[in-house]
Amino acid sequence: MSQLLQKPKESELSQGIKIVHEVTQENSPLKYVEFKIVDLAPGAKYEETLGKKECCIVALAGKMNVTDKEQTFNNIGTRDSVFDKIPTDSVYVSNDRSFEIEAVSQARIALCYSPSEKQLPTKLIKASDNGIENRGTRNNKRLVHNILPDSDPSANSLLVVEVYTESANWSSYPPHKHDRDHLPEESFLEETYYHELNPRQGFVFQRVYTDDRSLDETMTVENGDVVLVPEGYHPVGVPEGYTSYYLNVMAGPKRIWKFHNDPDHEWILERKS
Numbered sequence: 336m337s338q339l340l341q342k343p344k345e346s347e348l349s350q351g352i353k354i355v356h357e358v359t360q361e362n363s364p365l366k367y368v369e370f371k372i373v374d375l376a377p378g379a380k381y382e383e384t385l386g387k388k389e390c391c392i393v394a395l396a397g398k399m400n401v402t403d404k405e406q407t408f409n410n411i412g413t414r415d416s417v418f419d420k421i422p423t424d425s426v427y428v429s430n431d432r433s434f435e436i437e438a439v440s441q442a443r444i445a446l447c448y449s450p451s452e453k454q455l456p457t458k459l460i461k462a463s464d465n466g467i468e469n470r471g472t473r474n475n476k477r478l479v480h481n482i483l484p485d486s487d488p489s490a491n492s493l494l495v496v497e498v499y500t501e502s503a504n505w506s507s508y509p510p511h512k513h514d515r516d517h518l519p520e521e522s523f524l525e526e527t528y529y530h531e532l533n534p535r536q537g538f539v540f541q542r543v544y545t546d547d548r549s550l551d552e553t554m555t556v557e558n559g560d561v562v563l564v565p566e567g568y569h570p571v572g573v574p575e576g577y578t579s580y581y582l583n584v585m586a587g588p589k590r591i592w593k594f595h596n597d598p599d600h601e602w603i604l605e606r607k608s
């Protein structure tokens with residue numbers, strides 16, 4: 336199996352707490368992004384002390400209370416499933432703090448991390464704060480919820496966005512990359528993709544490749560999988576009949592998303608619709 340594809344592996348941390356994914360610097364090629372998926376049963380409490388990392392807690396599904404021990408946000412989360420296709424609530428917690436999440440209902444939570452030194456205020460990012468974008472034409476249409484974009488200065492490094500791609504469409508397409516710290520042309524950002532499919536037996540294809548093809552992997556991605564993008568272009572193709580959801584976490588030395596399209600495929604954007 337590809338080194339860039341991580342399958343869900345449920346491990347029970349304690350009663351009512353399941354770690355479904357844990358992407359760390361130790362088990363991945365990534366240096367700027369770490370990522371977890373945690374499932375909580377109603378009433379279960381998950382606690383963490385961050386150290387030199389910042390964290391964006393995304394209420395993927397279900398309702399929860401989140402506290403950093405100074406501020407508490409009760410009953411956050413807006414949907415039963417990501418496929419309700421409405422934005423959700425998130426909480427940003429800075430480095431050298433701790434947090435606790437208590438599930439009000441059965442909940443799935445994404446924890447998005449990046450190394451961070453400078454403490455910033457804890458912030459509730461309400462569903463209504465998400466910037467909503469409909470991108471693309473033809474079979475390149477997707478719906479984007481900007482949770483923590485580079486225009487929002489609430490974080491030191493983290494960028495977080497969720498994307499819906501309808502059946503028989505493509506996203507992160509035409510293929511683009513952001514793996515050179517060479518502004519203003521391009522920024523260096525690592526990225527993770529957490530994928531879900533509706534219906535859940537679906538699959539998508541994701542290719543991760545560099546110009547010289549020293550990296551060129553095409554993965555069959557199923558419901559709940561995580562794809563790691565340390566570098567390279569990373570398009571996603573969705574088969575007919577299935578809707579794709581993914582949550583992207585990006586981070587790098589500079590908090591700016593400046594991508595570079597694959598010149599071979601940029602003509603896709605130049606067609607008249």
Ligand SMILES: O=C(O)C[C@@H](O)[C@H](O)C(=O)CO
Pocket residue numbers: 470477479496498505506507508526569583594
């Ligand atoms: O517009 C899209 O298709 C989504 C992508 O931009 C995705 O968020 C990504 O690749 C970020 O680098």
